[in-house]
Amino acid sequence: MSRAAGKDHAARTRKDWARILAGVRGTVTYEASLQAYTSFHIGGPAEVLVEPADVEDLCRVVAQARAEHVPVFVVGGTNVLVRDGGIRGIVVSLRQFKAIRQEPDHVLYAEGGVGMPTLIGYAIRRSLAGLEWGAGIPGTVAGCVVMNAGTRLGEMKDSVKAVRMVDPRGRVVDIPAADIPFSYRRAHLPRGIVAGVWVQLRPGDHDRIEKTVKDYLQYRKQTQPLTLPSAGCVFKNPPQDSAGRLVDAVGLKGARIGDAQVSEKHANFMVNLGHARAADVLALIKKVRAAVKKVSGVKLELELKVVGEA
Template identity: 65%
Template sequence: MHRRVRGEDASRDRNTFRKRDLAAAVAGIKGAVSFDIGLGPYTSFRIGGPADVLVEPADIEDLVQLVRQARRQRVPIFVVGGTNLLIRDGGIRGIVVNMSALRSIKDEPGQVLYVEAGVGMPTLISYAIRRSLAGLEWAAGIPGTVGGCVVMNAGTRLGEMKQSVQAVRMVSMRGKVIDIPSSAIPFEYRRADLPKGIVAGVWLQLRQGVKADIQQVVKEYLHYRRETQPLAQPSAGCVFKNPPKDSAGRLIESAGLKGMRVGDAEVSTKHGNFIVNRGQARAADVVALIEKVRRIIRRQAGIRLDLELKIVGQR
């Protein structure tokens, strides 16, 4: 879940936001507040420079207060929580929000779950299985948060997030809580066209199933993904969008690029459309490797690979 909630450029000089403005923006917040902290541990890539301030709101009321105060101080907010994110080595100026404390799940009538944005997809799938609720099997192996999966309309060959979304709860740029029905959200390939703001929760319409059958589908798909994707290594999922009627992974493998490295960034030997962090990769290494792959595919196949990965922050 990585969405700006103000129009300012995250790449401005870090001295733009004075310490007193940042302090005023986070004053009275109940959740954890950390200044000048590296963002690598908060991304699936394990890569990322520092945030001026990292805030983990305790609840939605805390989030509302943060957004309102940040707006008054003219400090931008950026949310982390998805898997298709690379944060540059210079980090992100302003406030970075980690939604991990918003992790409640509530049962509602008609096989509906209300899930807060910070819930991890593995946790949600386990919760659904215990209640014999089907509809999320496609997400087996996705490590991101529910909020991030909504924002990027996460998906696999088995399905997409949009198929289950009934409504989304957001905190607007003005600090108001708004609920948006799925019928009012244009979902696209790896993107949900949401209003500017922060996803706080989502209502998911699932269906009653047989627990053993759901478990079997999840088990089989996890096995497939472990055999074909580098799930045990830090990555951001698929780097490139699939071109029409083709596969980015196939193109990269056909070009003999599996195993290509820049520093500790490597094109996965398991799946050509993954770049993995072999330990100490920098964002600059990943970006350089992306450009090398793009140039070679453009030269050999005449195809421009568009990014599915989002790259943010300062160089």
């Protein structure tokens, strides 16, 4: 954000925001804490938090924000650390985007705010296989697409048939999976907001699908700190190696700054022990990266997305 833009934002009044968000049917909250909107439970306030009622409402928010030159950021789920100063402009949450529907040929359409556990449960009840890899991933469907979320059993690109987006002009655009380049922990999508996803599944045996999900969820509970607030894996795995192994090898499993801690269960997770600040997490990341670089020569790349103002 430019200095001029920052002044412009600071000068906006409630009356200005009422004009910018005129006609929006969803929830609008000023200076809303973002702690409850991320799995880390960390982060400063949103200048304005908007929870659109539906896709039409989201289109209105995006189009009107563009007309007023107001930045829009989407928050929700894992792999995000919001800095303590929060986020200026409009922060959009897709919490009201909860619909799932079944379509022909074993396809499910899920709106962007649907949690992956919810979508997996929906598929199991209909004896549809293909999402078992996602057991234990707490993020939303939209977040899983953007990050190409995955586990050792598979990743999001294995399931996506098409993605519905709202582009920067506030228009709905549907993109086939074949037109989306996926890479490790990233989908190379055009600019915009993921409003929904079609996943291609296949018929399967209900009990077998359910057992696979339960077994893998149990494995993840044993090996990852799923009971504490975190943002999932902090670092990308280097080629032919494991970020967790590298962190463990330098003796930093359990290391702590404030209430931010390198998980004692899995060294590529950082957890919030209760009152961690983003500054604590960032300081711990710096400490871990420096130690790993010094010992192994490997420069760990962040999988975690850091956003907002210090």
